[in-house]
Amino acid sequence: LDDFSLKKIDSNIDITAKMQEIAQIDADEDSGISYRRLTTESKDDRRLLNFVETKEPRDVLEMKFKRECLVQLAADKTLNDREIDWFINSIFDRLTIAQKDTVRSEPKTFALALKNKIEEEKSKFAWAQFREKLETGEIKCAPLYRFRKQIDLEIKAAVSPNKSLYTGEQKGNQFEQKFVYDLTGLNNIRWWHRNLSRKGFYINGPVGHYPDFIICTKAGTILIVETKGDHLIDSKETLKKLELGEEWEKLAGTEKFKYFMVNQCVETTNRDIYKYEDFIHLLKKIP
Numbered sequence: 001l002d003d004f005s006l007k008k009i010d011s012n013i014d015i016t017a018k019m020q021e022i023a024q025i026d027a028d029e030d031s032g033i034s035y036r037r038l039t040t041e042s043k044d045d046r047r048l049l050n051f052v053e054t055k056e057p058r059d060v061l062e063m064k065f066k067r068e069c070l071v072q073l074a075a076d077k078t079l080n081d082r083e084i085d086w087f088i089n090s091i092f093d094r095l096t097i098a099q100k101d102t103v104r105s106e107p108k109t110f111a112l113a114l115k116n117k118i119e120e121e122k123s124k125f126a127w128a129q130f131r132e133k134l135e136t137g138e139i140k141c142a143p144l145y146r147f148r149k150q151i152d153l154e155i156k157a158a159v160s161p162n163k164s165l166y167t168g169e170q171k172g173n174q175f176e177q178k179f180v181y182d183l184t185g186l187n188n189i190r191w192w193h194r195n196l197s198r199k200g201f202y203i204n205g206p207v208g209h210y211p212d213f214i215i216c217t218k219a220g221t222i223l224i225v226e227t228k229g230d231h232l233i234d235s236k237e238t239l240k241k242l243e244l245g246e247e248w249e250k251l252a253g254t255e256k257f258k259y260f261m262v263n264q265c266v267e268t269t270n271r272d273i274y275k276y277e278d279f280i281h282l283l284k285k286i287p
Contacts, residue, residue: 001078001126006087009121013091013113058104065107066092072111073118088114123240126206134247141251145201147193165193165214175264176212176227182280183215188287190216205244207237211259219287224248224259230266233273242272258286 069088073079091114095103103110133139153168161169162184172180172194183192193214195201203209203224215223226245232238238261245259261272262279274282 001122001129003129004078004122004125006079006083006118009118009125011087011091011094011117013117061104061107062092062100065104065110068107069111069114072115076118078122079118087118123206127240130206134251141248151196163189163191165191169194170196172212172227173229175229179213179225179227179262179276183283186284188217188219188284190218190220192216203244203248205247207240207244209241209244211245217286220256221286222257223283223286224257226259226261228261228263228273230264233263233266233268233270239270242270246272 066088070084073084073088074081092100092103130139147165151166151168151170153170161167169180171177176194180192180194183189195211195214197210200210201214201224203211209226211224211226213223213225213227215225217223224245226241228238242261245261249257249259260274260279262274262276264276267275
């Protein structure tokens, strides 16, 4: 992100998508109660919306919403403070009067929209830089990782440490514990290790990927396995980790290093994600 700049990104943002819904309700003796949704496109409705939401002057509201935006964005140390200020003002200045009234009344919604947009643009930029540096050889894959002689665990594993690399392993979730149980019964596995969350082996790229398991077969093949619950299988973060893992496998050398992403039981159209029972069947055959 060294060359990332807010001045170069696409600044088209739908800031009114989550605007508050306010309705005008009329009670009439003859026709009863009726209501309609107020819209900021109508001058009369804007006056009523402003009266309902706040009586503070516009300049005070504008100051509040800009401050809210700064609070949300300034925590990101990859951004330049001056660019943040410029970005907020440039976006706000291009809004219609109706949109400005909306963001003044809903500063948190506007700030979150800006934050999400910037995160999306940063991700695009980082991946573009990553792919370019792979092609030019600035980024390489090298055998630098070393296992610790021992690991300190706050909670010992509830599963059997049979074939585990250490005398105790980090406890995983229910899906991971089932995997360990099945793993220890395979004849072709020499050892396995539940990779330490945020402390162990990670694949360093546009996202920091700490896979769940490192496995060694009796033939010496190293398997990196990421287990994913079915509810996470189609998330953007999951797919980016999959892309990074596959790139690592290619550069590390597929004869000795393999990467797998495994989900529980839901069928997925992504052929690179294995359903659990299919993966176990495959795992048995890897020398």
